[in-house]
Amino acid sequence: MRMRFDRGTVVFDQVGDGEDPAILVGATRDAELAAWRVPADRLADVRVRLSAADVRASDEIRTEPLDGAWAMPNLRWYQQLAIDAWRRAGDRGVIALPTGAGKTLVALGAIAAAGVAALVIVPTRVLLDQWARALALAWPGAIGRLGDGDHQVEAITVATYASALVWAPRIGDRFGLVVVDEAHHVGAWCPGEVFEMVVAAKRLGLTATPPGSGGALERHVGDVVYALGVADLVGDALAEFEVATIPIELADDERKVYRAARGTFAAAFARFQRDQPGAAWREFARASRRTVDGRAALAAWRASRAVLAYPAAKRVALRELLARHAGERVLVFTADNATAYAIARELLVMPITCDIGRAERAAMLDRFRAGDANVLVSAQVLDEGLDVPEADIAIIVGGTASTRRHVQRIGRVLRPRPGKRAKVYELATRATTEAAQVVRRRRGLEPMAVSP
């Protein structure tokens, strides 16, 4: 029997007389090739089975060697503990640390400890660049990049989720370790099949907000092996911070529009819930698009959100806060890109969104670091991972009830500096759904220490 990697699968051919393909549990026959295939991530399991059954197989799958010495900076106490926990778990699992606690360093330590070629998968082009630069500081060889116009593969390669999906069928046999950043996206934004198409048995997930157990992340990467929350590291590895909620009043005309829109939506949604108890939002949206009333309900829902996104009082509050913190580096978070652009247009500040290209974004981040452009506004791109060490103030103009998103956003201003005390302002519109969202999302800031 012979094993080779092909397009995200392991192919078994030359099956000899007396060799029962049933040993390849879950293998599928490829009639065209006259061979058997299993997803590439089953390789380690298949090797064990073949060995246990004393089947001699010609194994032609070799991951890339890693020649070179890492120049590792000193790790903090919890970073080393996290790596130790991951190694004890058989080089598999998820490490959860709050934003700003140095997850990248943990990954560098883990890759160095594993001593194998590694593919690092990140959600965005911004993070691709950031990771590649961080890895280049510690690894003497070239760093491969897949995404944002680059397609260079090396023993240490960084890829965006999207590029990893496209490239995994071609390069899935080259790495012994897969690191996934913002690992809570595995199974959704980062499809599970990326992990199925790579042979690497060693896997590391990094996140600030681990999802519950039993999901795609656990299946493809492993359990949470080490976790600390924001509250566990404040005053140590993270800056002290305070959160101030600023109540916002809608103007009369805004309130009228909001109530009318919310009323239309709520009535339709209540009817739907009566007819289909327990149905998800997606089903409501799908059903609503089929009828005139349903579309009106969806339009009303959007209208109500548009009122809350950036009403006049938020405009005033935002200006006041920016004036109060003039000269300080401020990150402004909005509910959507349209609001980010509205603020950018109004105040002539830079929006950082998915539409802004790499070179322009990098130039603006440099200006932000230099203090020349001290305010950035974003709906989502700044939520996760982006390394903005100099930011001290976060203003949340709009968002959702998501605790995950809230933790990520607050984490943007928690990178420590001597004497730093970060401030987070949440603008919350009174007597609307936003007030309840503020209460719900704060739960994400509670302690969550997990250390086996």
Add this chain to the structure above:
Amino acid sequence: MKALAEHDLPWIGEAVDIVARAEGLPWRVAEGELERVLAPANALAAVTSSLRKLLGGRAVHARVAREVRGMVLGAPALSASARSARLETCAQRLGLPPRELESLLWSDLPRERAIELPAGRPNELEVAAHANVQLVQRALGRAHGVQARLWGDAGVILRAALARGLIATATREPDHVALAIVGPLALCHRTGVYGRALAQLAPLLAACDRFELAIDAGDYTTSIASPMLLPVAPTDRAGVYLARKLARDLGRLERTLDLELAPEPLAAGRALVCPDLRVSEAYVELVGFWTAEYLAAKLTRYHRAGARVVLVVDEARGAEQLPAGALGYTRRIEAAAVLAAIRSPTCRSPDG
């Protein structure tokens, strides 16, 4: 899946009118209006996307918009006077009126850029044809595998499928070609990556005289068949990339060679073989991943089709002894070696 047809043209016309009326306004304004058009949601999304694609315009403004943003955006302008002063200073530097400067700021961003109608109001039929490609793509993108019945030139789809890493098995029926297409990992379960590869075949369907697709999405099946409004099929460069390079090299080697890129597939009993190149009386097929059994079966099919063939095989994908009639290559296909193989007595001919 329901393709857009003549009876959909009234609401498509309504959508086109909304976009035409919004000329000069940001796309997000038109998109808000478009949501009111009474049409199936997926069809409306496809029409909206087609309109954006047909009208284009992003690249034209990208450089200017970036330049303007770099100049205008910076520290917050917290008062109206500070804002106007900055805009005026920048406008003067660029020699533009401040108003125009402001409109240029976002002129390259998908939802923020202004709608332009460079060639006037788009035609409903053209919009419907492009939207149909998107609808077929969406259906294929969710597919596990596809069973296709193709009339006319099936080679285009077959080559395109193989070039995208899909497994394609062709069978010749009396008046059409039956093609079973599936991704390697999709043999195990439905995948996004091979769904995407399948979706890339959609624009090429127009190259066939007629087609029927049975799409298996795992939890449901759907079918698509011509006649369907579709734009003219584009040339699939990916499908013939290596063969085109080889043909060019062979042509340089011997100008008098009779070369045909992507010739018609050949019938081998009920099976079909799909050579990438015809060099005078012989055929060349480029083979990706292979097993010994796979090559042997292929050579037998060519033999049955009465054709002389050289299979050009990537040696990095296997370490076995190649059979007669197969030529190995590493990294680069040498045209001289291919020509020598075609002319050698070992080049498999109908009589062995």
